Structure formats: C-alpha cells, structure tokens
Amino acid sequence: QVQLVQSGAEVKEPGASVKVSCKASEYTFTSFYMHWVRQAPGQGLEWMGLIIPLRGGTTYAEKFQGRVTMTRDSSTNTVYMELSGLRSDDTAVYFCARGQGDLTWYDYWGQGSLVTVSS
Amino acid sequence: DIQMTQSPSTLSASVGDRVTVTCRASQTISTWLAWYQLKPGQAPKLLIYEASTLESGVPSRFSGSGSGTEFTLTISSLQPDDFATYYCQHYKNFSPTFGQGTKVEIK
Numbered sequence: 001q002v003q004l005v006q007s008g009a010e011v012k013e014p015g016a017s018v019k020v021s022c023k024a025s026e027y028t029f030t031s032f033y034m035h036w037v038r039q040a041p042g043q044g045l046e047w048m049g050l051i052i053p054l055r056g057g058t059t060y061a062e063k064f065q066g067r068v069t070m071t072r073d074s075s076t077n078t079v080y081m082e083l084s085g086l087r088s089d090d091t092a093v094y095f096c097a098r099g100q101g102d103l104t105w106y107d108y109w110g111q112g113s114l115v116t117v118s119s
Numbered sequence: 120d121i122q123m124t125q126s127p128s129t130l131s132a133s134v135g136d137r138v139t140v141t142c143r144a145s146q147t148i149s150t151w152l153a154w155y156q157l158k159p160g161q162a163p164k165l166l167i168y169e170a171s172t173l174e175s176g177v178p179s180r181f182s183g184s185g186s187g188t189e190f191t192l193t194i195s196s197l198q199p200d201d202f203a204t205y206y207c208q209h210y211k212n213f214s215p216t217f218g219q220g221t222k223v224e225i226k
Contacts, residue, residue, distance in 0.1 A: 044218065044220050045155075045208070061214065062214070102213070103151070103212065105165060106163075111161070
C-alpha cells in the first residue's frame with residue numbers, strides 16, 4: 001500500500017524557515033512527481049509546487065517563488081519542502097501529494113504537517 | 120488563474136439521500152478535473168479524475184460528470200462515512216486551483 005508519511009507539527013516565529021519532510025514507500029519513488037498543497041485554517045486548498053524525484057527538477061507556484069525550495073533524497077525516498085520568511089498567514093497544514101506527472105490529479109496524499117507561525 | 124467555484128458551500132442531507140455538488144470553472148478546462156474528499160485530521164482522498172473516472176477502490180455510489188466549464192459530483196445514496204468536505208481541482212495548467220469546498224453535513 002502506497003504511503004506518504006510526513007514530519008510532525010512545527011511552531012515557528014515570523015521570519016523563520018520551516019522544512020517539512022515526506023517519506024514515500026511501497027512504490028517506485030522516481031516514477032511519480034510529488035506536489036505540495038497547503039490548507040490554511042478555515043480555508044481551501046492551495047497548490048504550492050512540485051518536484052520531479054528522478055531529476056530533482058522543480059516548478060513553483062508564482063505566489064511562492066523565492067520563498068519555497070523543494071528537494072529530494074533518493075537514497076531515503078524522501079522529499080522536502082522548505083518555506084522561508086514565514087508570516088502568520090503561512091499557518092497551515094502542508095500536504096505532500098503524489099501525481100502521475102506535472103498536470104495531473106493526486107492519487108495519494110500525506111497525512112499533513114501543521115505549521116504554526118506565531119511570536 | 121482559472122477560478123473554480125463550488126456550490127453549495129454547505130449541504131445538509133440525510134443518510135440515503137442523493138447529493139449533488141457543482142463545480143464551475145472560469146474558463147474551459149475540458150475534462151481536466153478531479154474531486155477529493157477531506158475529513159479533519161486525515162489525508163485527502165481522491166474520488167474522481169478526468170471528470171468522470173472513478174478512482175480504484177472508491178464506492179460506485181460516487182460519480183462525476185461534465186466537461187468544459189461545468190461539472191458535478193453525485194453521491195447516489197449518502198452513507199454515514201460520506202459526511203465530509205468535497206473539493207474540485209482543475210489541472211489544465213501550471214496553476215492548478217481548487218474550489219472552495221462543499222461541506223456535507225448531517226441534516
């Protein structure tokens with residue numbers, strides 16, 4: 001059974017950075033893309049970007065350009081999403097989600113990682 | 120960006136009811152549309168992709184239809200496990216967006 005297991009909740013101060021991990025198992029890590037989607041409290045879902053595990057290539061949503069970095073470690077089948085310059089409106093649950101490609105639906109999702117930005 | 124508008128925002132229904140959620144795109148997206156079910160504290164679940172293809176393992180009471188700009192998700196007979204929030208998502212371009220969600224609650 002495909003599993004995406006994310007890192008735990010984090011509390012960060014404004015201006016700090018956070019790095020969320022997503023460990024994949026039970027499928028060929030390099031055969032699928034990994035997307036990141038977030039959900040702020042009481043809000044809808046927002047796509048942040050994607051990483052291609054095979055080559056490490058990335059595409060970021062314009063809104064997050066310059067603040068987000070997605071990386072992968074193929075030796076551990078883990079992808080990472082780092083968001084810098086945190087603001088209070090970055091408080092959200094961050095999900096990793098597997099996609100067949102870049103323009104696609106997401107068939108498996110992680111359980112979510114709550115990031116709280118507060119002073 | 121392509122805007123996705125869902126209606127209604129909240130839907131009150133009883134077990135056994137037929138439920139329909141509508142999603143409208145601000146421009147044509149062919150059938151590049153997916154539906155997801157979200158429950159608090161759980162990973163989102165894919166229900167439908169390509170507007171009408173049922174994901175493997177999803178009960179057949181769920182169905183999707185539509186193309187272009189108007190789409191529907193139908194639950195033919197609502198079950199207790201179906202009380203959740205449902206989101207549509209387009210994937211036509213590199214700015215995939217989601218609808219604002221439809222919460223299906225117990226009447």
